[in-house]
Amino acid sequence: SSGINAEYGEDQDGELVNKSIKVMNKFLVYQPKYTMAHSEEIIAKITRAKVSLASGDNTIFQVLVSTFGEETIINIVLPMLQNETFPVLLAVINLLYQCLKDSKESSKAVLEPRLSEMAESVCPHCSHVETNVRKQAIFCLVELLLLFGPDRIDPHLKNLTVSQKKLVYLYYNRHQRSAR
Secondary structure, eight states: OHHHHHHHTTTHHHHHHHHHHHHHHHHHHHOOOHHHHOOOOOOOHHHHHHHHHOOOOOHHHHHHHHHHHHHHHHHHHHHHHHHHOOHHHHHHHHHHHHHHHOOOOOGGHHHHHHHHHHHHHHGGGGGGGHHHHHHHHHHHHHHHHHHHHHHHHHHGTSOOOHHHHHHHHHHHHHHHHHOO
């Protein structure tokens, strides 16, 4: 796996990167116990590799979440949210979004202690210069609202502008209506 990982961020050949991600995907699915000790490196490398791919397919992010679990993903992603720049930042936010979207009711106990940190790490990106980063940051906040409800999340949205907060609640309400 280290040979594949070493090439992720450095190879501009999208086809090779895509094939490498597919191989890593299979490895994660069929040999997850061998990857646990390398979770931070694997998550960071795959996130960076996703940058060079035009594909919006986030299957590999779903596999990362199911292999390593929400707690590991959150522990790795939150510092990356504060340190990465576009385009890696967009991949990091996409991974967080996938993690939140795939979370079950049973995951709330793992996520709740990090709720404040998650919201405070995501909110500044709602003002990012890149449209896709702003959009995904909004969607992450919507997922937090869906998981924990407005009473728990609203206090963490105090740094958003009025229009950003309205946008978060617009998508939240739209999701609530479509879920009925």
